[in-house]
Amino acid sequence: MFDFQPDPAQPKPEMYRELVESARALTHGEHDGVANMANLAALVWQFLPALNWAGFYRVVDGELVLGPFVGKPACIRIPFGQGVCGAAAASGQTQLVPDVHAFPGHIACDAASRSELVVPVLRDGTVIAVIDLDSPEPARFDAEDAAGIEALARAVADLI
Numbered sequence: 001m002f003d004f005q006p007d008p009a010q011p012k013p014e015m016y017r018e019l020v021e022s023a024r025a026l027t028h029g030e031h032d033g034v035a036n037m038a039n040l041a042a043l044v045w046q047f048l049p050a051l052n053w054a055g056f057y058r059v060v061d062g063e064l065v066l067g068p069f070v071g072k073p074a075c076i077r078i079p080f081g082q083g084v085c086g087a088a089a090a091s092g093q094t095q096l097v098p099d100v101h102a103f104p105g106h107i108a109c110d111a112a113s114r115s116e117l118v119v120p121v122l123r124d125g126t127v128i129a130v131i132d133l134d135s136p137e138p139a140r141f142d143a144e145d146a147a148g149i150e151a152l153a154r155a156v157a158d159l160i
């Protein structure tokens with residue numbers, strides 16, 4: 001049994017250090033990428049308050065394809081360059097979007113989403129997936145969240 005108990009009162013950098021440590025423990029010795037992504041999505045959901053979607057899109061044959069997640073059913077395929085996820089995949093850069101309605105081309109998978117953080121997962125310099133987090137709260141994510149999820153992406157890049 002995995003019984004991670006994040007402290008909701010701890011500062012974000014500490015919470016993300018704990019999240020990354022937990023992610024390493026959760027994936028230790030397991031090479032099945034789907035299993036690892038499923039557990040990682042559940043772990044992020046457990047650690048981060050105020051999310052309505054948390055999961056992965058994988059790069060498959062030059063486009064993003066839905067991977068394991070927690071949240072409402074979502075759009076399955078996203079071309080590079082489209083929406084927030086496609087922008088992260090095309091640029092290789094984290095996308096921190098305080099107001100999704102102000103982001104040109106945002107793809108609404110859940111009408112409740114107000115802000116979004118998408119972090120590319122790079123292996124050997126190539127984007128292999130993105131981690132997508134959505135929140136019903138405007139401006140839910142800040143630079144500390146971006147840095148924390150980027151650390152998670154680096155930690156799991158060879159495990160998904």
Ligand code: SME
Nearest residue numbers: 074083084085106107109
């Ligand atoms: N909003 C994303 C699409 C994925 S869903 O949020 C799960 C986007 O604009 O790329």
